Amino acid sequence: MSTYFSKDHEWIKVDGDMATVGITDYAQSQLGDVVYVELPEVGKALKQGEEAAVVESVKAASEVYAPIDGEVAETNGALVDEPGKVNEDPEGAAWFVRLKVVDAGQFAALMDEAAYKAYVETL
C-alpha cells in the first residue's frame, strides 16, 4: 500500500485499484474544530481537483478535493454523525471517500510523505 499527499493537504492511500482519501493532520489543525461534513454520492465520478467533500469548522467551510480521478465507491458516513473525528484521527479513522482508481499515472504528480512534510514546512 502506498500513501501520497496533495498540495491541498489531502492524503491518499492506494490499495490495488482502490484509493482512500482524507485530509492531513496539518489540514485539520488549520481548520480547527470540525462541526459538519458533507460527503458525495456513491457512484459519482470525480475528476482530479474536483470537490469531493465539504468540511465546516466553527470558523468556515472548506472543500476536500479529489487528488485523482475516480468513481466514489464508498463514503465514511460515520463522519456525518461525528464530524469531530476529523480533528481526532484525520489520517486514520476519519477518511472521507474511497475512490476507484482510473489512472494510476496520476500518482506521479503527488508527493510522498517526506516531500509533503518538507512542503508544509515552507507554509
Next chain:
Amino acid sequence: MADADVSAELMQTPLHDLHVELGARMVPFAGYAMPVQYPAGILAEHLHTRGKAGLFDVSHMGQAWLVGPDHETTARALEAFVPSNVVELGRGRQRYTVLLNAEGGIVDDLMVTRPVAEDDDGRLFLVVNASRKDVDYALLRAGLPDAVRLEVIEDRALIAVQGPKAVAAVAAHAPDAARLAFMTAAPMEFDGIACHVSRSGYTGEDGVEMSVPAGAAEAIVRALLADERVRPVGLGARDSLRLEAGLCLYGHDLDETTSPVEADIAFVLQKRRRVEGGFPGSGRILGELAGGTGRKRVGLRLDGRAPAREGAEIRLPGGPIVGVVTSGGFAPSLGAPVAMGYVAAGHAVPGTELALVVRGKELPATVVAMPFVPHRYHR
C-alpha cells in the same frame, strides 16, 4: 488552508506577547494582530465561557472620553449623534447605543458610560468597534460643539471576563466588582492597580469589562489566568458566543444602510427620544417605529447540521429570495447551526418556515425568537 501571515504592519495590543506565549493563533483583525483561538480550540473556549469564565483581550476596541463642562452639556452633545437618552443616564450607569448618519443608518454601535464619581461630571466614557474607530472619531469631532471635546484613550487595554464564574474570579482581586449590577460601572483597584470596571459584555453571560493601564494589562491577565476557572478565549469563540446571544456584529449585522428598527434594536431609543426626536434620521426611524419596516433582522434555526454562513440567500421554500444571512455558524452550546439575517417584512414572525441556500441547496430553516441561548446577565 494556511492562514494569512500576520504582517509586521499590524498593530499589537499590550497583551500581544502573552497571546503568543499562550500559543494563540494570531490573525489580522481590524488592523490588529489578534488571537483567533488558543490551543484548546474554539469549541472548548466557547463551552468554557458558558460553563466557567473566558478571558478576552478586547484592547483593539476604541476607548475615548467625551469631555464637557457638565453632564447636561456633554450628554446633549452626544444625543445629537445617538437616539438614546443620555441626559437622564444616572451616575455609574452604562448604555448600549448607536451612532447614526443623517439617513438613520447605523455608523457604529457602542457603549456609553457616565462615570460614578461626581468629580467626573461632564465626562462620558465611550467604547467603540475597532473597525469603526476612525469613522466614529471623525464624525464626532466634526459635529461636537466647542464646549465638548473628544479625548481618545491610547494608553489603556480592555479586558473582558465572561461567564458564570467571571465575577467571582475578578472579585478575588477587585472585590468591588461583585457589587456592580448589570450595566453599571465603577473605578476600582485590581491587586492595587487602578481600573475602570463595568458589568457588561458581549457573550450573553454575566461578566465584566475592565479598562486597565496598558502597562499593567499583562500582570492583570496573568493573575486572572492563574485562577483555574479562567481560560483565555479568542475572537473565534467571541463570535460564536455573541451569535448564540443574538447580538449584532458591526459590518455584518449592522451597517450604514440599516436602521435600529430594521436591526430589531429599537430598545436603544428610550421614550423621551421617541417623543422628542431630534436625532439623525429621526424622520425615518420614528416613521419605521410607527409604520413598520420593509425588512427586519431575525433569528433562524436550521434543520440538520450544515451551517449557513454570511451571504447565504434566504428564500421561501422553493420560491423567491426574501432575505440574506448576515451571521451564521455552528452554535456550540446547542450543537446545531443557527443564523441571523434580514428578511422582508411578513416573513419575520417566529415560526415562519424559510430555506437557506448553502452550496446551491435549500436547507430548511425556521424563524425563531432570539437569543438562541438565554442571556444570564446579573440583573
